[in-house]
């Protein structure tokens with residue numbers, strides 16, 4: 001543990017952890033769109049910028065992305081200076097110009113007093129802010145199904161050559177991690193649709209609830225050495241079965257001890 005100062009208050013933090021974590025532990029609201037605990041930080045959205053200095057820096061300050069900057073002893077951190085607020089407003093206006101329909105962006109902008117962008121609104125803009133959280137989680141899973149394709153204004157996240165990604169397993173990690181809810185999917189009866197592909201959904205053999213896609217189950221069997229039987233029950237029924245088994249063990253043990 002080391003001591004750092006955040007907004008004038010001395011606090012304890014773990015050396016090497018990212019500043020954003022230490023800041024959030026203090027209940028300080030610092031916007032962050034591209035950060036997620038499940039993936040390595042990449043610093044793409046720039047919203048979490050903070051100002052840092054140290055006593056020995058003699059008044060020199062530096063702006064850093066707090067999701068990527070590790071805690072060091074003696075750091076003095078400011079999260080809401082007038083310059084930082086202006087910077088965040090500008091970034092949010094840029095996002096608002098690109099993703100004017102995104103409720104997440106609208107809400108964040110509103111929190112900073114912004115209701116419209118002073119930048120030209122991109123007419124065919126969408127809710128993707130190019131933070132790559134989706135492609136990063138897909139890579140970390142080892143699927144590499146989606147990536148950024150094309151360049152400049154045409155750049156977008158997609159399967160190879162803008163086609164439905166053949167390596168997608170329909171696990172929904174990308175959709176769940178997307179900060180703006182841009183990645184759409186649908187479960188209908190026994191079919192999941194995402195990235196213009198359709199996947200068969202498995203059903204719990206006890207209650208019939210749909211669980212995960214067959215492709216995802218096969219992926220987990222191969223990568224994690226899980227038996228096929230593991231996927232026969234939904235999580236609720238697994239818990240019920242475990243409780244029943246434990247109950248039987250307890251009764252058997254009591255019989256032995258009589």
Ligand code: FES
Pocket residue numbers: 031032033034035042043044045046047048049065066067068
């Ligand atoms: S959360 Fe740090 S740059 Fe996006």
